[in-house]
Amino acid sequence: MTVRTQGGYAAGQLTVHRSPAEIAPVTRALRGAGRKVALVPTMGALHEGHRELIRHARRTPGATVTAVSIFVNPLQFGAGEDLDRYPRPLEADLQVCREEGVELVFLPGVTDMYPDGADTTIVPGRVGDELEGAVRPGHFAGVLTVVAKLFHIVAPEVAFFGEKDYQQLVMIKKMVRDLDFPVSVVGVPTVREPGGLALSSRNAYLAPEERPVAATLQRALAAGAAVSARGPEAVLGAARAVLAEEPELQVQYLELRDPDLGRRPQTGRARLLVAARLGRTRLIDNIAVQL
Numbered sequence: 476m477t478v479r480t481q482g483g484y485a486a487g488q489l490t491v492h493r494s495p496a497e498i499a500p501v502t503r504a505l506r507g508a509g510r511k512v513a514l515v516p517t518m519g520a521l522h523e524g525h526r527e528l529i530r531h532a533r534r535t536p537g538a539t540v541t542a543v544s545i546f547v548n549p550l551q552f553g554a555g556e557d558l559d560r561y562p563r564p565l566e567a568d569l570q571v572c573r574e575e576g577v578e579l580v581f582l583p584g585v586t587d588m589y590p591d592g593a594d595t596t597i598v599p600g601r602v603g604d605e606l607e608g609a610v611r612p613g614h615f616a617g618v619l620t621v622v623a624k625l626f627h628i629v630a631p632e633v634a635f636f637g638e639k640d641y642q643q644l645v646m647i648k649k650m651v652r653d654l655d656f657p658v659s660v661v662g663v664p665t666v667r668e669p670g671g672l673a674l675s676s677r678n679a680y681l682a683p684e685e686r687p688v689a690a691t692l693q694r695a696l697a698a699g700a701a702v703s704a705r706g707p708e709a710v711l712g713a714a715r716a717v718l719a720e721e722p723e724l725q726v727q728y729l730e731l732r733d734p735d736l737g738r739r740p741q742t743g744r745a746r747l748l749v750a751a752r753l754g755r756t757r758l759i760d761n762i763a764v765q766l
């Protein structure tokens with residue numbers, strides 16, 4: 476089928492679109508021609524975890540076109556955070572997209588996304604002030620605002636996010652429900668290094684000797700999950716004991732919540748979440764637990 480688009484679309488090839496005005500007519504024309512658009516929103520510095528998201532997107536049933544957005548969103552960084560040093564290896568990122576069969580890359584600049592600044596924003600619900608939101612005030616308003624904009628601009632049927640940022644995933648799903656976005660949000664399990672460290676673009680900040688210490692987060696979560704039959708206190712106690720073995724880790728929170736990040740359950744499905752600082756790097760991780 477020939478698909479007419481105003482901007483560029485060439486089946487089987489990667490095309491890069493730099494503004495909302497360039498990509499919006501393309502994805503709408505594709506959808507009009509019966510194609511499904513699957514979106515993988517990223518901030519670039521693509522790693523194996525992103526490749527996994529793209530592979531899931533490409534496996535979406537139907538005649539799917541996979542779009543990846545690459546945008547380091549200033550709105551979700553607080554004062555003193557790593558906005559300026561966040562890695563931006565653009566050529567390598569485009570190569571990853573090519574290798575994974577991505578056809579559309581959306582690569583806007585800050586003024587393309589926020590031409591008038593960011594005056595109108597999304598207000599996250601209660602969970603937005605907890606866990607990550609308590610340590611990084613305003614972070615989720617920034618995340619939800621940019622994701623809402625990406626959904627409007629790219630108009631995907633389905634979008635993929637990693638479970639590594641579990642709270643982000645829960646909050647995006649909730650935004651989609653609460654505000655009736657016509658998008659299915661799919662969570663993809665975390666990809667880990669052989670030592671257990673969850674892949675993250677920010678792992679680039681870790682010194683080689685810090686990597687095994689960083690993997691302690693996953694060991695702590697696994698230790699907690701291993702005693703889940705003994706109840707919530709045992710889970711938290713076991714995880715805490717492993718974290719305490721590494722004084723270099725400054726733990727910011729270790730919490731057990733229900734899967735929607737409401738209260739701590741006594742039985743059933745739960746999520747154990749941890750955040751810690753290690754030198755100049757902030758690490759987060761989480762695991763599913765069956766109490």
Ligand code: PAF
Nearest residue numbers: 516517518548618621640
């Ligand atoms: O997870 C990320 O990389 C970002 O928070 C996202 C979802 C692309 C929004 O900027």
